[in-house]
Amino acid sequence: MDNHGSYKSLINIWILLMFLTVVTVGAAQFDFGAWNVPIALIIASVKAGVVALHFMHLKHEDGLTWVFASYPLFLLFLLIAFTVTDMFSRVVN
Amino acid sequence: MGFFDVTSKVLKSIAYPSEMVPSIDTEDDGHHHFDHETEHSGAKLGMWLFLATELLLFGGLFAAYAIYRAKYPDMFQHGSQSLNVVLGTVNTVILIFSSLTVAIAVKAIQENRIKLVKIMLWITIICAAIFAVNKYFEYSYKFNLGIFPGTDIFYSIYFAATGVHMLHVFIGMAVLGVLLRKVYKGKYSKDNYTAIEIGGLYWHLVDLIWIYLFPLLYLVG
Numbered sequence: 578m579d580n581h582g583s584y585k586s587l588i589n590i591w592i593l594l595m596f597l598t599v600v601t602v603g604a605a606q607f608d609f610g611a612w613n614v615p616i617a618l619i620i621a622s623v624k625a626g627v628v629a630l631h632f633m634h635l636k637h638e639d640g641l642t643w644v645f646a647s648y649p650l651f652l653l654f655l656l657i658a659f660t661v662t663d664m665f666s667r668v669v670n
Numbered sequence: 671m672g673f674f675d676v677t678s679k680v681l682k683s684i685a686y687p688s689e690m691v692p693s694i695d696t697e698d699d700g701h702h703h704f705d706h707e708t709e710h711s712g713a714k715l716g717m718w719l720f721l722a723t724e725l726l727l728f729g730g731l732f733a734a735y736a737i738y739r740a741k742y743p744d745m746f747q748h749g750s751q752s753l754n755v756v757l758g759t760v761n762t763v764i765l766i767f768s769s770l771t772v773a774i775a776v777k778a779i780q781e782n783r784i785k786l787v788k789i790m791l792w793i794t795i796i797c798a799a800i801f802a803v804n805k806y807f808e809y810s811y812k813f814n815l816g817i818f819p820g821t822d823i824f825y826s827i828y829f830a831a832t833g834v835h836m837l838h839v840f841i842g843m844a845v846l847g848v849l850l851r852k853v854y855k856g857k858y859s860k861d862n863y864t865a866i867e868i869g870g871l872y873w874h875l876v877d878l879i880w881i882y883l884f885p886l887l888y889l890v891g
Binding site: 579583584587588590591594595598600601604605613614617618620621624628630631632633639640641642645646648649650652653656657659661664665 | 715729730755773886
């Protein structure tokens with residue numbers, strides 16, 4: 578059975594996540610115009626990746642688990658990308 | 671593991687399903703059962719599949735957010751600025767900390783440190799309760815101002831997304847509570863911790879969703 582990492586490494590991951598939370602709030606104090614949302618999403622995705630890899634142990638899981646973890650991201654991409662492109666490519670709204 | 675390893679593994683499991691059938695312990699009393707290792711990884715895989723459905727549930731809300739934000743940028747700007755960033759930040763810190771305590775609980779049960787498991791699960795449940803109390807204050811503050819889900823589309827999405835998330839916090843509390851009760855009854859050990867690991871995965875998902883909701887609703891104004 579899997580038994581990876583140590584308590585210390587878990588706490589280090591938590592410190593990293595706290596730092597990224599400061600970055601999240603800090604970045605929101607500046608106006609990047611159209612880049613506001615992409616920047617927020619990139620920081621959030623880094624945090625989500627850290628949580629998935631380390632807290633959820635994805636780093637130590639086998640290939641099949643990776644498939645199960647990543648295919649919904651693809652579906653999510655289809656869902657959002659196609660809805661948005663449909664909405665904004667209509668001639669009559 | 672590389673992409674091709676994964677692909678070949680998936681294809682192999684489709685082509686030769688019999689190889690995926692776990693070994694059966696024949697020395698037992700005649701009842702067929704899976705060995706612990708297989709049961710453990712099968713249960714975990716099932717949980718990841720369940721988390722996929724959860725992600726798509728929130729995916730619908732994120733799609734609605736993307737469309738209406740692009741359509742009504744001023745409404746979203748105004749709505750976002752009306753939310754309490756301090757409470758939102760505090761709740762973010764609380765949820766991430768509770769993710770840490772759950773991860774420590776999973777680690778601790780693998781080492782049979784039952785007392786540490788109990789402490790960590792208690793802290794996680796208390797964090798969840800504090801999160802809920804903060805959310806209660808946020809909601810009632812908005813209601814007192816006469817702001818409801820029907821006020822405008824921003825608040826519709828805000829209440830729907832945070833409400834469905836809140837429901838997950840309550841379910842997570844219930845799951846962790848049941849696990850904690852069973853820890854007190856001595857049901858888990860380093861040889862039997864699948865339930866705690868799976869419950870932990872669920873709790874991490876609650877954290878993951880909030881990691882996206884917080885900046886999108888509270889910060890990006």
